[in-house]
Amino acid sequence: MIPTYQELMTPVLERAREGEVKFRDAVDDISNELKLTDEELSELLPSGKQTVIANRIGWAKTYLSKAGLLNTKKRGFFTITDRGIEALNSGQNIDNKYLKQFDTFNSFHGQSSEIKVVDNTLTQDDEQMTPDEVLRRAYEKINDSLSTDLLTRVRAVSPIFFETLLVDLLVEMGYGGNEEGAAHALGRTGDNGVDGVINQDPLGVDQIYIQAKRYAGGNNVGASDIRDFFGALNLKKANKGLFITTSDFTQSAVQTARDLGSRIVLINGQQLSKLMLRFNVGCRDVETLHLKRVDEDFFDN
Structure with a gap:
């Protein structure tokens, strides 16, 4: 260590x-x-x-x-x-x-020594960490709290808003080409979720089929849902699938996706909120801090 x-x-x-x-x-x-x-x-x-x-x-x-x-x-x-x-x-x-x-x-x-965190579990007085380690830990705690807040809000939005949110996120991640094309590719099913297809590239040469479930915490997606989605992909002769849920996947669902190969990517609520943070969907930057250090090479004469 x-x-x-x-x-x-x-x-x-x-x-x-x-x-x-x-x-x-x-x-x-x-x-x-x-x-x-x-x-x-x-x-x-x-x-x-x-x-x-x-x-x-x-x-x-x-x-x-x-x-x-x-x-x-x-x-x-x-x-x-x-x-x-x-x-x-x-x-x-x-x-x-x-x-x-x-x-x-x-x-x-x-x-x-002025850095403090609201719950007092992390302070500059934690003598085991350097100041920049404290700053990074504080940053992680702030983001974890924001991620939890984002997920709570996403679970409470309407199905239409949820569809728009996913479109925005996928576009920011580089899929769909543009918002208009992405919105056209996705369609609501009306069952607290969104099922559809989005272009993986601007020309639509490659496509990803999507199933999304806006579920409350604890209402996890099971193996049968994964098998059903896999069957739908086969009917459409599709080779890529993305299953998004605001809750989580049962262990059997995760294992089923693995057994079916790498065709289906699973994104649970925690991962969804982290992606929203990363691509600034539903949140925005309010301040940028640049952490600097002495350039030893500059002074190495």
């Missing part, structure tokens, strides 16, 4: 005690000392632009620098200070609690 950024503070200091350290070399050396697996070494942040171990070592270095235990004035390098040597010689556990004895750290930590 990759250590937390606080658990990496001592290794960072020990590496710096050997002399001036290049950040990239510190990441490699500490990773080797910890005997991290290839999987751990390659684990990336959600952004895909930095490894987790490099991110946590970077935050350990930042916190130690703010407390005056490291000096990072030279581009891309850091060195240990007298205060850092004293910390190592003290034999104490070096973590945020230890660093709070220094005013410079308290000033920095106070400015960066």
Whole structure:
């Protein structure tokens, strides 16, 4: 398991005690000392632009620098200070609690500890996470809450509105060519759902047959519904099917779809709401936050 950024503070200091350290070399050396697996070494942040171990070592270095235990004035390098040597010689556990004895750290930590989540289950004070991990967790919790709200609203709309919603979503996902063509391809059955066909490409060369059920939670789609849909696909000599429900699929329904091959794709309520979030259907962006970090290559001269 990759250590937390606080658990990496001592290794960072020990590496710096050997002399001036290049950040990239510190990441490699500490990773080797910890005997991290290839999987751990390659684990990336959600952004895909930095490894987790490099991110946590970077935050350990930042916190130690703010407390005056490291000096990072030279581009891309850091060195240990007298205060850092004293910390190592003290034999104490070096973590945020230890660093709070220094005013410079308290000033920095106070400015960066304002992130809160409404239910108080996640705060910047969760000492196991770096600040950007806290931000990402908060983002996930906000989206999970929004996803639940979206699904509740979708279950309450009229069949006509549900049809329009699915058309909008499929068009945003790149199907149907345009809204007019997609709307024409889908038709209501009047039974709390939508059955139809949509073009997979603008010219309608390839088509996907769709069955959608606007069901309440707990009213799950069963295996017989999947078999019926499979039979309908065979009658139409279709090779692709999409079954959407606002509830879920029973285990037997999922297994039936697997046994029938990859012709039928199942999308349950949770997946539907996640797609709506991803493609901004029924929701919209209200604020964009750009998470940045120092470009070590820029300062690597």
